[in-house]
Amino acid sequence: MNPVPRPRYQTIIDEIGMKKSMPTSKEQFEWYVNDGPEDCPIVFLGLGPEPDKIPKWFGLSDTDTLYFVECQDFVDQTDNNWNGAIPDNFTRIAADVFTAEIAANSHVIRYLPVQRAFPSFYGPLTARLLLCKSSFPAPSKIVWLPITEDDLLGKELGIAFEEAGYTVKFIDHEALGKHPGAVLPELLEDGTPNLFFSINFKGIDHFGLCSHILHEAGVQVAVWMVDNPFNVLPTVKSDYWKNIKLFVTDHSFIGPLIETGARWVTHLPLAASPHFFENTGQLPDHAHGIEDALVFVGRSAFPDKEKFFAGISVNPALLTTIHEADEAHRFDYLWWREQMKDVQLWPGNQVRQIGAGTELTSSRWKSDCLHAAGDITIFGDDGWKILENADVRPVVDYYAHLPAIYRTAPVTLNVTGMQLPAGLTQRHFDVWCAGGFLISDTNPGLQIFPKELVEQVTYTHPNEIRDLFLRYREETETKRNLRQAWRECILHDHTYRNRVDTILTALNL
Known part of the structure; x- marks a missing residue:
């Protein structure tokens, strides 16, 4: 047949x-x-x-x-x-x-x-x-966040927008992303927001119908790319993203995004939330005994990393270059992009070749720094147990336990990944806000802080970490003054309320 x-x-x-x-x-x-x-x-x-x-x-x-x-x-x-x-x-x-x-x-x-x-x-x-036949009110001081309160930055942004005088509505981003034509008209009848503020394009369907509907209703749409933009953009299947307002945590991506077609991009770093980190938190049972320890908190890899980079191999010649280089060299995303100039940033998935190489060197950098740190207590996953010098303890609750850990440990170590060449981590803000003390690797993102503060707590080579820890392990007047200066800097200029003010000003709201 x-x-x-x-x-x-x-x-x-x-x-x-x-x-x-x-x-x-x-x-x-x-x-x-x-x-x-x-x-x-x-x-x-x-x-x-x-x-x-x-x-x-x-x-x-x-x-x-x-x-x-x-x-x-x-x-x-x-x-x-x-x-x-x-x-x-x-x-x-x-x-x-x-x-x-x-x-x-x-x-x-x-x-x-x-x-x-x-x-x-x-x-x-x-x-x-x-x-065309919907009846909905004119936009008012409402912001829609297409996340849940338990998602990344949900609580922080919700409180910060409310402090700025906005009514906040959390939207089911999965339903919205799958069925914008059915979900949005009904939502708009209950109140039209001034702003729809997405994290990493959550809540916006692949083809951008959601953004077109909101534009028709007079709503401003903005996306904050908290992660590497070119690890996020492969899910976008239409040119619509080039016309909406984009914020990035890492300013080094502004140029590449504009080269790729974006018409409006501005810098919006991460920040601290005093509501959750100032004088809050309680030590869990497995966090006792860290009063003299150098502490690191973090994952050994981002969730589903193997799936995200499945089928992608890294050029062996580039790996040889990396292994022969000094440990302090930063083989970050921009370095990998320079080596792969022919790779198209968008559309398509081929850009993940750059991300895969970057993730490899990012893992190496973190491992080198944690190994060079000497005795260290790590709160994270079992992936860190390959480090013989580490006391690896289970993960902790971000809101309930982390502030107390930062406040109790004499020094907390930050190691910045390579996916965001000039990006900062939550540790750059949370540790100081909680009353802790942070030492960090240098990167261009630290330029948002006073130079005189940055120079005293940063290292460029893994071998500098141990000496920096020993310098600040004991409580001294110098350390107290430095901690207070950092804390005042964060609380005055780098809270999520500061970031919301930046958003509203940039969008003329």
């Missing part, structure tokens, strides 16, 4: 340079039936590759009033017969003619494959259609 051949579809190149098939059948269309007069106009958002079949599929006659909007990038890729196949009673209209009023008083039919191929063109039209 001969297998049934698979149908051959027209293929096109979509807005981000990827090949997409354009299947043709009635099932590829979605019909929005207007509840007004039966004879209201019919508007097609995309006709698909065989427009001559549409009248039969939808029971249309040659006397019906029919209009269509088509993306020119699609038209330019059709064959010579496409225009001739459009029935005579179909009239093409420009995208800006498809207003909310037209959408509200027409039957609208969407050809879905082309919507996914050119979401920057069709997304605003779909948003107009979805909201």
Whole structure:
């Protein structure tokens, strides 16, 4: 028995340079039936590759009033017969003619494959259609955070925005990311925010319909890329991200993002939350006996690292270069990018080759520093047990236990990963806020602090760590004064309330 051949579809190149098939059948269309007069106009958002079949599929006659909007990038890729196949009673209209009023008083039919191929063109039209009959209030002092309070920075941002006079609403980012067209119109009826503030694009679907709907409703959309932007962007499948407001924790990514097409990027470092770290926390049972210890808190690898970099190998020649170099050399993300100039930063996943190399040298740097530190107490996962000099203890609760650990230990060690060449960690802020004392490796991100404070607590080579710990292990007047100066600096200029003020000013809110 001969297998049934698979149908051959027209293929096109979509807005981000990827090949997409354009299947043709009635099932590829979605019909929005207007509840007004039966004879209201019919508007097609995309006709698909065989427009001559549409009248039969939808029971249309040659006397019906029919209009269509088509993306020119699609038209330019059709064959010579496409225009001739459009029935005579179909009239093409420009995208800006498809207003909310037209959408509200027409039957609208969407050809879905082309919507996914050119979401920057069709997304605003779909948003107009979805909201054309909605009744929602004008934007007010509300901020939507598409995270839960227990997610990364959820509690901190929630409190900081409330302190700035905003009502905060936490949004289910998973439901929103999967079904923005169904979820958002209903949410907007309960109150329209001034700002939708996403962490690492959480809550925004891959094709950006969420951002188009919010824009149609008059809501500002901003994304704070807390992690390496080019480890986050592979999930984005549309150009929409280039037009929204982007914040980055690491200023060294501003240039590369603009080179890749971003139109608005500004620096927003991490910060401290006095609400959770100033005079709070309690030592867990497994944290006793650290009064004379050098302490490190952190994971040996980020979750699902192997899955994230699955199938990616690192150039052996680059590995040889790294192994022969001095331990103090920072083989960070920008170094790896320089070695892989031909790798496209976006779109696609090939950029993860740069991230994989960076993660390898990041792990090496952390291991070298922790090994050179001498006797050290680590609160983290079992991956650290390969270090013979480490007393590895179980992880601790970030809010309930960490402030007390920082406050009790004479010195806390920070080792900054290589994924963010000029990025800072929460330790740079939390330790001082909690009343602890931090020593850290040098990196360009520390420029946001006074130079005279930074120089006294930083190292450039792993072999300097032990001497720096011994210098500050005992409580002295010099140490007390330095700790107080750092604490005042953090509480005055580097809290999440400071960061929220930066956000609101930058967005003219």
